[in-house]
Amino acid sequence: MLSVIAETMFTGGAGGEAEVLVQKRNIFPGIGGTIQSQQVVIAALRKDFGAAPGSGDHVFLKHLIVKKLDDYFCRTEKYAFSHVARPLGSMSIARGDPEEAYFYDWVHGSDGFAWVGIDDDNQQTSIILEEWNEFVNAFSDVGIKIGNDVTNAENALVSQNIVHQAAKPNGLKLNLCWKRIDFGSRSLQIDYEKLMVFLVERAGDLNKVLGESRCKLLYWAWSAAADYKAMSTEDKEILDKLVLEYRLSSLRHRRPRLAIE
Numbered sequence: 001m002l003s004v005i006a007e008t009m010f011t012g013g014a015g016g017e018a019e020v021l022v023q024k025r026n027i028f029p030g031i032g033g034t035i036q037s038q039q040v041v042i043a044a045l046r047k048d049f050g051a052a053p054g055s056g057d058h059v060f061l062k063h064l065i066v067k068k069l070d071d072y073f074c075r076t077e078k079y080a081f082s083h084v085a086r087p088l089g090s091m092s093i094a095r096g097d098p099e100e101a102y103f104y105d106w107v108h109g110s111d112g113f114a115w116v117g118i119d120d121d122n123q124q125t126s127i128i129l130e131e132w133n134e135f136v137n138a139f140s141d142v143g144i145k146i147g148n149d150v151t152n153a154e155n156a157l158v159s160q161n162i163v164h165q166a167a168k169p170n171g172l173k174l175n176l177c178w179k180r181i182d183f184g185s186r187s188l189q190i191d192y193e194k195l196m197v198f199l200v201e202r203a204g205d206l207n208k209v210l211g212e213s214r215c216k217l218l219y220w221a222w223s224a225a226a227d228y229k230a231m232s233t234e235d236k237e238i239l240d241k242l243v244l245e246y247r248l249s250s251l252r253h254r255r256p257r258l259a260i261e
Helices: 055-075 132-140 192-201 203-210 212-230 233-250
Strands: 006-014 018-028 035-048 087-091 101-105 116-118 124-126 162-164 178-180 256-258
Touching: 035 055, 035 087, 035 233, 055 087, 055 101, 055 132, 055 203, 055 212, 087 233, 192 203, 192 212, 203 212, 212 233, 233 256
Parallel strands: none
Antiparallel strands: 006 018, 018 035, 035 101, 035 256, 087 101, 116 124, 162 178
């Protein structure tokens, strides 16, 4: 039997809404069941301050929706590089976990780059973050305000919630090796009605690009994130199955299995 590993290495950051701990772990509770991987994963554990019951699952589901749409936009050439890390699991007091939180692949890099620079005429001008406009516009079109909360509260000229993985400035331009983080309620708002219209109208193309299973996952994740309490027992069972399948697939190169409790 594999040993359970879940150890905090350091604090990855904290804001007004949550803190993030960077952990080495091979055990991932979550919707659908607990998964144990045979290889250790470096994961971010995001914990809301004063979290309401169910908040861990809710933020996980929002992140999952954004991730699958990120996959879709990349594959349909809205932009070239994935800008969202993979969500891995969540904790819920309702399932007997000690707290409300969720896990995702830790994003290596740094945030806090400047949104402005000085041009050749010694004038202040905007820094170009490659693929940022394409990324924001793609999500805006489906009702997700992913361009919000990306400037520091104390200095609007400095970024936050964007981790740059290879910040090698080329004049006034930063390359496309970055990822958007933080999908909490204050940082990321979703217009669920507008998103539903997109999922219905583009169902055929989503199915073609992402596959039938992931297309269904998007719908049920939307349903749960929009109003989990309105879901029937049967609906929740479908959600559990689809999310578990996705989580196992996300960890497939770490040789995951459903843990027996």
